Amino acid sequence: MQITHLPGRGLVAAVVSSIGVRHDGAHDLVTGGLYLDLCHAPRNPADDPAMRYRTGLDADVYAHVLATPGALELIARTAVQFLALADETPVGRLVRLTVACQGGRHRAVDRTT
Numbered sequence: 001m002q003i004t005h006l007p008g009r010g011l012v013a014a015v016v017s018s019i020g021v022r023h024d025g026a027h028d029l030v031t032g033g034l035y036l037d038l039c040h041a042p043r044n045p046a047d048d049p050a051m052r053y054r055t056g057l058d059a060d061v062y063a064h065v066l067a068t069p070g071a072l073e074l075i076a077r078t079a080v081q082f083l084a085l086a087d088e089t090p091v092g093r094l095v096r097l098t099v100a101c102q103g104g105r106h107r108a109v110d111r112t113t
Contacts, residue, residue, distance in 0.1 A: 012092070012093060015097070016096075017099070019100045020101060020102060030098045033098065034085060034097045036099045036100065037100050039100065041070070043068040046103065
């Protein structure tokens, strides 16, 4: 788990989860908050045979995804929305972001584990 302290009115716990929507029951894990669907963008490294069996934890796969035109802007816009949601969340409560892609290996990867 990674803890980041941001300026604001008090402690709000943020939970960022990743899911692969092709897995049975994946959507059952979405319990509210923001939902970011990456199934069609950014680039899917699984389309490249050299990257198919690797994950977003591998530096070249990570770089491949971030090199997609608009990827950094998407991240920035999502961060703004997430912070806005956190600002409206009562102190002591959870704010959630679920990031989804097809398999959960390349684009929606939990980098904290």
